Amino acid sequence: MATTVTINPVTRIEGHARITLHLGDDHKVHEAYFHVNEFRGFEKFCEGRLYTEMPTITPRICGICPTSHSLASAKACDAIQRLIPTPTGVLLRRLAQAGQMLASHALSFFHLSSPDLLLGFDADPASRNILGLAAKAPEIAVKGVLLRKLGQEVSERLTGKKIHVLGMVPGGMAFPLSEEDRAALLAQLPAALETCQMALGILKGYIDSHRDMVASFAMFESPYLGTVGPEGALDFYDGWLRWVDADGGVLAEVPPQRYREFIAERSMDFTYLKYPYFKPLGFEKGFYQVGPLGRVNAATRMSTPLAQAEFREFRSLNGGRPVHGAFFHHYARLIEMLYCVEELKRLLDDPGITSTDVQARGHRNALEGIGHTEAPRGTLFHHYHVDDTGVLTRVNLLIATGQNNPAMNRAVLEVAKQYVDGERITEGALNRVEHAIRCYDPCLSCSTHALGSMPIDMSLYSASGEELDRARRS
Amino acid sequence: MAGILVLGYGNPGRGDDGLGPALAEAIAQRDFEDVRVVTAFQLGVEDACALKDYGAAVFVDAAVEGPEPFFFREVGPGDPASFTSHSVSPAGLVGLARDLFGARTRAFVLGIRGYSFDEFGAPISPPAQANLEAALAFLGARLAAGGGAPALAQGAAVAPAG
Numbered sequence A: 001m002a003t004t005v006t007i008n009p010v011t012r013i014e015g016h017a018r019i020t021l022h023l024g025d026d027h028k029v030h031e032a033y034f035h036v037n038e039f040r041g042f043e044k045f046c047e048g049r050l051y052t053e054m055p056t057i058t059p060r061i062c063g064i065c066p067t068s069h070s071l072a073s074a075k076a077c078d079a080i081q082r083l084i085p086t087p088t089g090v091l092l093r094r095l096a097q098a099g100q101m102l103a104s105h106a107l108s109f110f111h112l113s114s115p116d117l118l119l120g121f122d123a124d125p126a127s128r129n130i131l132g133l134a135a136k137a138p139e140i141a142v143k144g145v146l147l148r149k150l151g152q153e154v155s156e157r158l159t160g161k162k163i164h165v166l167g168m169v170p171g172g173m174a175f176p177l178s179e180e181d182r183a184a185l186l187a188q189l190p191a192a193l194e195t196c197q198m199a200l201g202i203l204k205g206y207i208d209s210h211r212d213m214v215a216s217f218a219m220f221e222s223p224y225l226g227t228v229g230p231e232g233a234l235d236f237y238d239g240w241l242r243w244v245d246a247d248g249g250v251l252a253e254v255p256p257q258r259y260r261e262f263i264a265e266r267s268m269d270f271t272y273l274k275y276p277y278f279k280p281l282g283f284e285k286g287f288y289q290v291g292p293l294g295r296v297n298a299a300t301r302m303s304t305p306l307a308q309a310e311f312r313e314f315r316s317l318n319g320g321r322p323v324h325g326a327f328f329h330h331y332a333r334l335i336e337m338l339y340c341v342e343e344l345k346r347l348l349d350d351p352g353i354t355s356t357d358v359q360a361r362g363h364r365n366a367l368e369g370i371g372h373t374e375a376p377r378g379t380l381f382h383h384y385h386v387d388d389t390g391v392l393t394r395v396n397l398l399i400a401t402g403q404n405n406p407a408m409n410r411a412v413l414e415v416a417k418q419y420v421d422g423e424r425i426t427e428g429a430l431n432r433v434e435h436a437i438r439c440y441d442p443c444l445s446c447s448t449h450a451l452g453s454m455p456i457d458m459s460l461y462s463a464s465g466e467e468l469d470r471a472r473r474s
Numbered sequence B: 001m002a003g004i005l006v007l008g009y010g011n012p013g014r015g016d017d018g019l020g021p022a023l024a025e026a027i028a029q030r031d032f033e034d035v036r037v038v039t040a041f042q043l044g045v046e047d048a049c050a051l052k053d054y055g056a057a058v059f060v061d062a063a064v065e066g067p068e069p070f071f072f073r074e075v076g077p078g079d080p081a082s083f084t085s086h087s088v089s090p091a092g093l094v095g096l097a098r099d100l101f102g103a104r105t106r107a108f109v110l111g112i113r114g115y116s117f118d119e120f121g122a123p124i125s126p127p128a129q130a131n132l133e134a135a136l137a138f139l140g141a142r143l144a145a146g147g148g149a150p151a152l153a154q155g156a157a158v159a160p161a162g
Helices: A042-045 A051-060 A066-081 A087-119 A132-136 A138-159 A179-186 A189-209 A213-215 A257-263 A281-286 A292-298 A305-318 A328-348 A405-419 A426-440 A446-447 B014-032 B047-051 B088-099 B126-145 B146-158
Strands: A018-023 A029-034 A223-230 A239-243 A250-254 A261-269 A270-280 A369-375 A378-386 A393-396 A456-461 A467-471 B004-009 B035-040 B056-063 B069-075 B106-113
Touching: A029 A051, A029 A261, A029 A405, A042 A393, A051 A066, A051 A378, A051 A393, A066 A087, A066 A369, A087 A132, A087 A138, A087 A189, A087 A328, A087 A369, A087 A426, A132 B088, A138 A179, A138 A189, A138 A328, A138 A369, A138 B047, A138 B088, A179 A239, A179 A328, A189 A213, A189 A250, A189 A305, A213 A305, A223 A292, A223 A369, A239 A257, A239 A292, A250 A257, A250 A281, A257 A261, A257 A305, A257 A369, A261 A281, A270 A405, A281 A292, A292 A305, A292 A328, A292 A378, A305 A328, A328 A426, A405 A426, A446 B047, A446 B146, B004 B014, B004 B047, B004 B126, B004 B146, B014 B035, B014 B056, B014 B126, B047 B088, B056 B126, B056 B146, B088 B106, B106 B126, B106 B146, B126 B146
Parallel strands: A018 A456, A029 A270, B004 B035, B004 B056, B056 B106
Antiparallel strands: A018 A029, A223 A239, A239 A250, A261 A270, A369 A378, A378 A393, A456 A467, B069 B106
């Protein structure tokens, strides 16, 4: 007789999110902690290898944002070689990045977050997913899948591989883009644009009909960080780091090579994720947010027309100042998604995109290199030290989810204060805490260097430390 | 619609998690007729689009538990359909392909038992390598015999318990 075998997850080693809520003497939530209990030493694994291997190795950190890791790595290698990539190499890198950002944002919105919005926070968790969405609104689910597929297809056509991106190399890209591939991608953009606009319509409709919830959901002010290009335009690939305060005032705008002067990290005893903060403001006041909301709040403008119109409408929600509240990560994500499609069109229309001059070549000319880029979840840094034979002696990866860690903790606290009442964790409270984390679309694989999904295990403690209740969502 | 899709997934950079891609690549080298082989880091919702073009799909993955050297079973309606940012279950993909694209693809899971998943850069462990070879012999023989989904289903009945 056959025995039953659990095949899900078959291989995944889970990045486990544990949340603890602590009541005060007044029986209200006073503290909340988002614990990450696993750690893998990816940096240590890289030490002793040749730096030129890194653009191929680092995509294996994570299957969700491999292009970002490969790109940051290739840029660090550019710096070690003191090499300027060819113009076509830059166009292709930007193309790959826009494709990955589109794929990641589409996945986040259509498949992870929109079921909460369209089926309701209190819908049965077993059906509050893309299958439930497929049953209720199949046309939306199909468009979401096709948008994600287009983003993935950009990588596939650039590199021949979907996940293990092998195209990024020091000095540019390894492969040119064919005219056939360019045409095939361009043909899909009109439909993709419509899907992005549809998604924005869905989200804006939700905000209109849930104004009180949206305005209060994990609402707190903070500084923001994003990469900006000329005239403060949001840029995924390159530019300067810009921190703004909660009112939009520029706190610092510096080349990414100076990141260590402005970002410090502190270890906390309850999590393996460090607490990064904006050094000039100190630990208590310096936690900042990255990712879609960080970028859109830090930028002055978008460089494409449709995204710019959405950007203006978005910023008008708070009189032109940064817009606060975890829920608005979704809104910013969709503006970026629209920007991705416009950016893909701009890049694919550039006659230089199919040139075969894709890579400049060089050799080691420096002992240190810093590569930076915007990953879907926020600003990413790869920092390498090498010896004079090109062997890596020190590697530091500063990951977006790590930078959002203090904000995620704050978001969990705010939601718990609002929805946890008494000594039990209700289904509604668990759902909303789960969604608060989902707003940040965290990638625990990157940040802890462990593969996996994110089951949530939440405990409620009394002021005396007694566990009052526990709830789990796998 | 008659072809077979073999989709091997996992992270070759993390020890035995690379069992799925390793088997898929070995199958690809044999160049079976009407068999398309794909390797991936993990399954994604977009893979639902591809399923509709095949009569059968074999999802090849490493298994952290279960029988040695492997199990082979058909994906059934009772299997969990999970979706997270980092993974989609085979049952989830089959459900999506059915609901969104009208796919009638029969799907099977070949779970090869692995033991070591934690260390970056580690090769497939020797005991997992032996399991891989057993699984390769099993699936290779099934594909060589032809017969599409019905033959694979028959194989599910005689494979090690799963």
